[in-house]
Amino acid sequence: MALNRLFANLSITPTLISRRAIHTTSVSYAGKPNIVKPKPGFGKAYRRIVHFPESYTVKPLDVTNLAGRDPETGRMIAKGIGGGIKHKYHWIDWLRDGPTEGPPQDEKVIQIIEDGCRTSHIALVAVGDKLKYILATENMKPGDILKTSRNLPRIPVRANEGDAYVLGALPTGTQVHCIEKDPGKGGLYVHAAGTFGTILRRQDDRVVVQMPSKRQFSFSQHCMAVVGRLSNVDHGSTPIGSAQRNRWLGNRPRSGLWKRKDGRHGRKIHPPKPVKEIASPTKFPLPTVSMTMHP
Template sequence: MALNRLFTGLSISSTVLGRRTIYTGVVNFASKPALVKPKPGFGKAYRRIVHFPEEYTVKPLEVTNLAGRDPETGRVVAKGIGGGIKHKYHWVAWIRDGPTEGPPQEEKVIQIIEDGCRTANVALVAVGDKLKYILATENMKAGDILKTSRHLPRIPVRANEGDAYVLGALPTGTFVHCVEKEPGKGGLYIHAAGTYGTILRKQDDRIVVQMPSKRLFSFDQHCMAVVGRLSNIEHGSTPIGSPQRNRWLGNRPRSGLWHRKDGRHGRKIKPPKPVKEIYHPKKAKPVAIQLSMKP
């Protein structure tokens, strides 16, 4: 139908401009495909692109801020995202792997770092001759010794803050974070600052954990979890303080077109209605009825 309309319109103008108009119009119509505007969500982020190398490294990674734009088309998708301050990205090793038998593996905390790309702090940890980043807990400090083990004992262990064990090895009521969805896949749940999950009960070979949203999730007893509450507890209760700091954080203000009285979707200021006269209604005189003897 669109092509028919195009050719119909061009045939009328071809009598004036000739064949060149038809050729140019058809080429322009065919060379412009239908554009599909991307939508936010669906697991795609429009805030930043992290340039990951092929191998794991503790060197801070370069970041490209997207400011809410689609990296392919350059169109604005998320209007609430701004540029923000450029931060280096610290690559967190989500898999806490340890021995399945024998004593647990020991890891030493070297330094606690504030990461601008996430809400919780990050800890630089030494494991043997290797370094890696993990999420720091509430009271973690440099020099702490952490333990990691995948062994499932018969009696629950008494774990300290920052230790990583399988859920089946921890007693009921323990605070945990970085819980694995499947054994060996790495910590997927509970990453935000100041959050924690609680082990409520055990059902056969399943462990029920209460998430920060108060929902109950049932995990396999061999899934790893880190003990303790995440750091930077005051993140959620700290006021932003100024509009400029909000821009530093990468939050873009609204359009400013909405006003309560005279802006978009606002109640417009209209002139008052004319004066309405209020008076007491007068009673009408009864109509005289004339009677006659004629039917």
């Protein structure tokens, strides 16, 4: 009956079709749609989606955790991501903008808090009648007064930790972070906890900075940078401690991919070899030789 219905739908007589054609036709009818599975990387994150409002706010933003899945197709893309404690996202104002001439702008630190969506701590800063979040430095504390200026003086300034100046205004050997790629575009480089870049030398209107990876980048002298080392210095050297805390951090274990004892890429446990007896060689007695005087 099933073959008769198939022949009726195909409008082909049974005498002109083979089993191979029937199998090919049934597979083509039941085939899955051609869905291209995206690959991780290329600047796309599969850990969370942050719902940004139209204007900047210091209110914690809502987050949708993706657990390593593509937001459009729902397919698993990044296998190492999953679960984790749900955190609110604090919007960082990456642009430290100040006056181009005259005295620098003063900013007061209100509070230092931890952010679950990034490794370094953040600081709530008051600028005039506005509030914003910035990355906190190693020794920053509430009540500190920060200075921000885009002025390029003839003599390098003596900046304190947390101050923001252009690279051309800072002396050689200064530790900096949140370095701009282009003037006025906001800090782009050196955001991780405990990291910093070091100003090495000047080349005409360029400033060479050694990054945390020991590579040397040449920036324009008008690019802004924040002085000091980022907070939460012990982040990289602190052990996770337990598998459960690793799940809290949003890391999914590689279950089934690698086993230490009997897995495909693990070491194999072979049975022990038989006992080898270590002993001195046995002395065989020589036969007795009897001698006579008769020929």
